Amino acid sequence: xxxxxxxxxxxxxxxxxxxxxxxxxxxxxxxxxxxxxxxxxxxxxxxxxxxxxxxxxxxxxxxxxxxxxxxxxxxxxxxxxxxxxxxxxxxxxxxxxxxxxxxxxxxxxxxxxxxxxxxxxxxxxxxxxxxxxxxxxxxxxxxxxxxxxxxxxxxxxxxxxxxxxxxxxxxxxxxxxxxxxxxxxxxxxxxxxxxxxxxxxxxxxxxxxxxxxxxxxxxxxxxxxxxxxxxxxxxxxxxxxxxxxxxxxxxxxxxxxxxxx
Amino acid sequence: xxxxxxxxxxxxxxxxxxxxxxxxxxxxxxxxxxxxxxxxxxxxxxxxxxxxxxxxxxxxxxxxxxxxxxxxxxxxxxxxxxxxxxxxxxxxxxxxxxxxxxxxxxxxxxxxxxxxxxxxxxxxxxxxxxxxxxxxxxxxxxxxxxxxxxxxx
Numbered sequence: 001x002x003x004x005x006x007x008x009x010x011x012x013x014x015x016x017x018x019x020x021x022x023x024x025x026x027x028x029x030x031x032x033x034x035x036x037x038x039x040x041x042x043x044x045x046x047x048x049x050x051x052x053x054x055x056x057x058x059x060x061x062x063x064x065x066x067x068x069x070x071x072x073x074x075x076x077x078x079x080x081x082x083x084x085x086x087x088x089x090x091x092x093x094x095x096x097x098x099x100x101x102x103x104x105x106x107x108x109x110x111x112x113x114x115x116x117x118x119x120x121x122x123x124x125x126x127x128x129x130x131x132x133x134x135x136x137x138x139x140x141x142x143x144x145x146x147x148x149x150x151x152x153x154x155x156x157x158x159x160x161x162x163x164x165x166x167x168x169x170x171x172x173x174x175x176x177x178x179x180x181x182x183x184x185x186x187x188x189x190x191x192x193x194x195x196x197x198x199x200x201x202x203x204x205x206x207x208x209x210x211x212x213x214x215x216x217x218x219x220x221x222x223x224x225x226x227x228x229x230x231x232x233x234x235x236x237x238x239x240x241x242x243x244x245x246x247x248x249x250x251x252x253x254x255x256x257x258x259x260x261x
Numbered sequence: 262x263x264x265x266x267x268x269x270x271x272x273x274x275x276x277x278x279x280x281x282x283x284x285x286x287x288x289x290x291x292x293x294x295x296x297x298x299x300x301x302x303x304x305x306x307x308x309x310x311x312x313x314x315x316x317x318x319x320x321x322x323x324x325x326x327x328x329x330x331x332x333x334x335x336x337x338x339x340x341x342x343x344x345x346x347x348x349x350x351x352x353x354x355x356x357x358x359x360x361x362x363x364x365x366x367x368x369x370x371x372x373x374x375x376x377x378x379x380x381x382x383x384x385x386x387x388x389x390x391x392x393x394x395x396x397x398x399x400x401x402x403x404x405x406x407x408x409x410x411x412x413x414x
Contacts, residue, residue: 006263006280006326026327033283033322034303046280048327074316098392099370100310100319179305180391 001037008048012055012134012157018047019155025049027070027109030101055108055159060085066132066162069108077102086127088169088187088260092119095173097180108158111143114150114205115181116236119173121206122187125198127163134159147204166191170260172253173201176240183241184249188257190220197254202235202246212254222255230254265325269294270338280326285309287325288335296336296365300394307393310366311335317373319392336365339372347413348372348406357406359397367393371407375414381407 009015015025023045026032035041049055055070060081067076076082077094096102096110096119110120111131123129124140131138134157143151152158166189173185182201189196195216197209215224232247241249265282266275269292276291288294288311297320300308304322311320312334339346345353348368358364367390374381374389381389386407387400395403 001281001283003279003281006324008326008329026324029322029324029327030304033324036281037302037322046324048324050327098307099373099389100307100317100392101304103316103318104323 002039002042004036004043004046006046006048008051010051012052012159015047015049015052015157016134016155018045019157020045021154023047025112025157027106027112028072028101028104029109030097030105031109031113031115049108049157058082064162064164065089066160067107068160069158070106071108073097073102073105073107073110074099076107085165086163086169088171088189089123089127089163092123092171092173092187095119095175095180107161111161112150112152112158114144114146114148116147116204116206117176117181117183117185117201118206119171119182119185119200122182122185122198122200123163123171124161125206125208126169126187126189126196127166128191128196129164130162131158132160132162133157141208144206149205164191168261170257172256172260174249174253184246184253186250186253186257188216188254188261190216190261193217195220197257199250202250204234204236209250209254212251216258220258220261222258225251225254225258263326265329267325267328267330268332270334278325280324282325284311284313284320284323284325284328284333288320288333294335294337298362298365300362300366305392305394306363307366307370307390308363310369310393312369312373315373315376317370334369336368339368346372348375348410351406351410351413352403355402355405355409357398357402363393363395363397367395367403371403371410374407375411379414380411383408 026048056068059066073093082090129140169189171187173182185200187198197212200206230247230250232243235243235246237243298308300306309321
């Protein structure tokens, strides 16, 4: 592995000062470390944010659940507060990767990396999440820009993710049997006024399926989306699944998620 | 270079190592604890699983500096006074290994499972061991070993 300088600052200001175009923030490291090892990325400075206490923890208010950036998947999965407020979110966290990855991987790392097959971005989109950074607040739909790309600027650090508590929600994924990443993942959230159907794994970036969302907003039942054709254009095609197969899975898993609500 | 101080298998150790030293490298090359295996080296196979502050993690994807001050248990730390840990004994009894390469990681993951779930079902065992890959056994006897150990722990 290529060498780098390791830093572990105690507050966000110091972390931000250390950042440059040749650095990366390190949370759980479940993507960053393997990427450096494989030579896919190299950095002069790795800035570990584990010592910044305010970045960890789960808070529930009347309308929202706020999860600190360095909160681990295993903590979200086991949290009584999350299970009560948004059970689908706890379920999603409990099925990311494997047990050892969940003991290290974090929500801030997952969304900052914005892997097209990651689970968390779909929850952010469906639950109208607001991403709190050290500079501003960003709506989820503006945060996820493209493949492995977010609205974050150099030195900008995710501090917490604030999810809107829905009336009901469910997440269904078709995992890659080896990596457990989503070949397709569908997060359905029914809010007071409308329904969001967010899809991950299908395209280069997470997105809201507007057609399915609209149909479910006017009639929240499986029958409302029965027979709806999901178009395969723009969908990923690889050794695991063709674009057509993914399109069919989106429709199937949207129905499963509605049933699971 | 950075100074890393850990408690490994009950003993305090302190070494000056390059910043990018992985925990797996620290254990194997600096402490000569070669029971922790490196298989895929891309955090998928689980041969490198150890416990950090009681929780199972993949040591090939964790920086030694990142866990400064932590308590680490490796496969070498399980047996007490020359007597195998119940999980090790169960793997031996039920033939839960063949070549043995994945076994240290399997055992460490399985011990972590039984810390939180005393009597896991077959399904729960299989789900928990998703991050540990074995190319010999077909997993049947590994699941049997974990069930056997659950009656002893």
